[in-house]
Amino acid sequence: MTSITSHHPARLRRSVLSVPAINPRALEKTHGLSCDAVIFDLEDSVAVEKKAEARENLRRFFAETPLRGRESIIRVNGIDTEFFSDDMAAVIACRPDAVLLPKVDGPDDVQRVADLIAETDATESLRIWAMIETPRGVLNAAAIAGAGRTAGGLLDCFVVGLNDLRKETGVAPETGRIYLVPFLMQVILAARAYGLDAIDSVSNEFRQLDAYEAECAQGRAMGFDGKMLIHPAQIDGANRHFGFSEAALAEAKAIAAAFADPATDGLNVINLDGRMVERLHLEQAERLLAKARVIAEREGRTA
Structure with missing residues (x-):
């Protein structure tokens, strides 16, 4: 029997840098960076009163100076927030490679967004990424991954969010992520079962590169395709550890x-x-x- 993964195109996702959409200077800097993909963030890094301004920044950026040669992803606010509809309208207007859904708890979240995309002419170009960062998300990872088949095949990638998962589970931020490894491997298993890529969580210690490099090595050993980054200083380490010799x-x-x-x-x-x-x-x-x-x-x- 042909494996599911054999139908999944190989994409380069060693380093996935998150950039606040509210910061025009940071947006422009992405053109000179060696990361494989950029997440333009409308969620956590943007204050409530700045959401509309951040969306306009992205509309202008994608219209005037779109990213070339690398994947572009827009992270929207949660489906249950007042900002989601306007965020999705901006996504459809900007036409990135993918939309990243935060705090995905179950397959219905993916299906709802797939249905929204199906109502537009973006179905051929826009994919869905899902952040697994809640206890329900981890428990339902296989069901969420399987939803990709019933959601028009649009689901493409999982991104782990450990900051929220630590907060909701009470797991301490221990070196080596020892108590988080079972959660991480569950996400990897679900992703691989349905031919999805999986991106490891951010490392908050961007000034302590030794600890960061160790986390990259661990993520690669677990089977992750790359790492979500919060600072350009982390790009080289991710490219090296998730690359090939x-x-x-x-x-x-x-x-x-x-x-x-x-x-x-x-x-x-x-x-x-x-x-x-x-x-x-x-x-x-x-x-x-x-x-x-x-x-x-x-x-x-x-x-």
């Missing part, structure tokens, strides 16, 4: 070349330099090579 790239090229050989037609397992390689390894290699091509195109070189 030259050795891994060379191996992926060798696997792809081996299976491209007509002699391997119809074979699910081959001998490559003394070790057995399966077609599932070919799928992994092709995803890595696709990401390498994205980086190369961004840097103006050949992968």
Whole structure:
């Protein structure tokens, strides 16, 4: 049986920087940063009295100087807030790559937004990201991920929010996130079961880069695709830890070349330099090579 993940396009999401939509200077700076994606935030980083101004900032930014070569995501306020309708109108007008829904508790949240998008002409281009940052969200992660199939296939990515989850569960902010690991792995499992990407939570210690780097290494070991960031100083660490080495790239090229050989037609397992390689390894290699091509195109070189 073909896996769900085989239908999910490989996208580069090592570093996902959150930028307050209320700050025009920060918006302009995104053009010169090496992050893979930018979340333009209308929620937590924008005061209530500044919501309308932040939306106008985004309308102007996307109309005049849209982000090129990287994914753009707008985080809206919650579905149950008075700001949601106006936020979604701004999203439809701006046409980012995705809309990020905060505090998603269950599949109905995703379906409601998918229905709103279906009423517009943005269905072909606008995807949905979901923040898993509440106890109900973690418990319902599999149901939320599965909702992507009934929501027009628009659900694309999970983003973990540990600050809110810590607050609601009472888990202390221990080094190493030891008591949070079960929650994180539950989100990873749900995402992988339904072919979604998963982005690790922000690290609040952007001035303590050693601790941040350790958290990046942990997130990569858990299986996350990248990390949500709150400061440009965190970009290089995320790109390094969630990226791939030259050795891994060379191996992926060798696997792809081996299976491209007509002699391997119809074979699910081959001998490559003394070790057995399966077609599932070919799928992994092709995803890595696709990401390498994205980086190369961004840097103006050949992968």
